[in-house]
Amino acid sequence: MTVEQRRALVTAVPGPKSLELAARKAASVANGVGTILPAYIVEAGGGIVVDADGNQLIDFGSGIAVTTVGNAAPAVVRRVTEAVQRFTHTCFMVNPYEGYVEVAEQLAELTPGDHPKKSALFNSGAEAVENAIKIARVATGRSAVVCFDHAYHGRTNLTMALTAKDMPYKHGFGPFASDIYRVPMAYPYRWPGDPDAVAEEAFAQFESLVHVQVGEDQVAAVIIEPIQGEGGFIVPPEGFLPRLAQWCRDNGAVFIADEIQSGFCRTGDWFACDHEGVVPDLITTAKGIAGGLPLAAVTGRAELMDAVHAGGLGGTYGGNPVACAAALGAIEEMRSNDLNARAREIEAIFRTRLGQLAARHPQIGDIRGRGAMMAVELVLPGTKQPDAALTGAVAKACHAKGLVVLTAGSFGNVFRFLPPLSISDELLHEGLDLIDDAFAEVLHD
Structure with missing residues (x-):
């Protein structure tokens, strides 16, 4: 693994080189092909993806569960x-x-x-x-x-x-x-x-x-x-x-x-x-x-x-x-590497940390999943009414902090977490800290 396993932000996310590539995409790629986070990746491994501007982002998406063993196993x-x-x-x-x-x-x-x-x-x-x-x-x-x-x-x-x-x-x-x-x-x-x-x-x-x-x-x-x-x-x-x-x-x-x-x-x-x-x-x-x-x-x-x-x-x-x-x-x-056991270890970390987050934020209506396939569903407090706007705002805040997260759900109100099984505990906890910070920032806690 040649990619240094630490988060590092050199520019805003996305940075100028990624924005230049995004402009090229807009001119040459069909609009129907969307992009969740237009930080263009040049290298990846373990739990980190590196973008064209040199930003090192923590990966909680695995290319939508594709790079389970990591990007360069x-x-x-x-x-x-x-x-x-x-x-x-x-x-x-x-x-x-x-x-x-x-x-x-x-x-x-x-x-x-x-x-x-x-x-x-x-x-x-x-x-x-x-x-x-x-x-x-x-x-x-x-x-x-x-x-x-x-x-x-x-x-x-x-x-x-x-x-x-x-x-x-x-x-x-x-x-x-x-x-x-x-x-x-x-x-x-x-x-x-x-x-x-x-x-x-x-x-x-x-x-x-x-x-x-x-x-x-x-x-x-x-x-x-x-x-x-x-x-x-x-x-x-x-x-x-x-x-x-x-x-x-x-x-x-x-x-x-x-x-x-x-x-x-x-x-x-x-x-x-x-x-x-x-x-x-x-x-x-x-x-x-x-x-x-x-x-x-x-x-x-x-x-x-x-x-x-x-x-x-x-x-x-x-x-x-x-x-x-x-x-x-x-x-x-x-x-x-017994990645089944590793997935269960990742679940234990997520359940503990997401439970702590939910205790502070009634907007988290449900915590669910299994292994390294975990999610939280966001709702208006005291109801089960989906809150897609909050979900989108927290996701945007996470991206700006250097954390790749994905949303999902029929109502657009679910955060899904799919980290590669090659990610370290240190990066998992740092990513969860960033999610905590993003909630606090968006909700003005």
């Missing part, structure tokens, strides 16, 4: 360097190579369940989700897909149909794919019924709505994020996911776990499903799988994966050899 760099020197591409569907097979073997070993599994590799999370739906439809001979409120599954036409939030993900892009049905999510903080019976009541609503509006024998798949990401790090209560998985088994539907944001040690387990021993039929992965290089996968029961005819799955770049090398390096880092 040694095993990733080593394997990628070796791979790119051999060859950059052949297309696995034309001339295959061992790296693709090795990644599939690792996925079969690491994903939940001890049944025979196979994988197909792709480029992005949305592509993985779309192919999981294709596989489920072919395997079952059915077409209906059930998804949930607050879900995010991607930006392609089919995955926009699965995604719940209109702006900015769906607005103006319709019509969307058909035969998609949405049901309430078991969202403990905002559940309108008995707070002690969320799992039972939410599952009862799911069961009833599917029976009335879809028909059990028409359902090809039920897809859910075991911890919802863009929707606000919503953690369903114990028992909800096992009930859904059992319903799918009982009714011949495919249970798809979208672990694109929650997978690969992010939550303190290899996958969030592991927390309750849930075994999905298909699991989609991306983001943290390859240390920052574009790679995604669908892994599942061998008989389901093999239901699709030869040539029905694939893509020119899917499972690129350099990205596969990066994935093998990332998994090596996760194993050798």
